[in-house]
Amino acid sequence: xxxxxxxxxxxxxxxxxxxxxxxxxxxxxxxxxxxxxxxxxxxxxxxxxxxxxxxxxxxxxxxxxxxxxxxxxxxxxxxxxxxxxxxxxxxxxxxxxxxxxxxxxxxxxxxxxxxxx
Ligand SMILES: [Zn+2]
Numbered sequence: 001x002x003x004x005x006x007x008x009x010x011x012x013x014x015x016x017x018x019x020x021x022x023x024x025x026x027x028x029x030x031x032x033x034x035x036x037x038x039x040x041x042x043x044x045x046x047x048x049x050x051x052x053x054x055x056x057x058x059x060x061x062x063x064x065x066x067x068x069x070x071x072x073x074x075x076x077x078x079x080x081x082x083x084x085x086x087x088x089x090x091x092x093x094x095x096x097x098x099x100x101x102x103x104x105x106x107x108x109x110x111x112x113x114x115x116x117x
Pocket of ligand 1: 096101102103
């Protein structure tokens with residue numbers, strides 16, 4: 001049986017659809033790879049930024065405060081090493097000076113006029 005022009009047209013259309021689907025699949029794979037690479041790059045950059053900000057160096061002119069360290073369960077003299085905002089509430093990041101503890105935790109900032117404990 002010879003192929004009619006209708007069969008040829010149908011076959012051409014099926015091949016074209018298969019080609020378009022293959023192109024779309026390749027495009028999706030390329031976009032997914034680019035997205036994965038971008039996510040990994042941003043994650044690495046974020047970790048590098050965090051490593052810089054959590055070194056624990058006291059912020060310039062930050063006053064000493066006496067706070068109970070949740071890690072050693074003892075009163076410690078700490079200084080603010082950073083600042084974070086959680087749900088629009090600003091917190092001071094403080095670090096326990098005790099060697100072996102060095103716990104970082106959040107404390108409500110001291111208000112002006114508030115007497116340090
Ligand atoms: Zn501690």
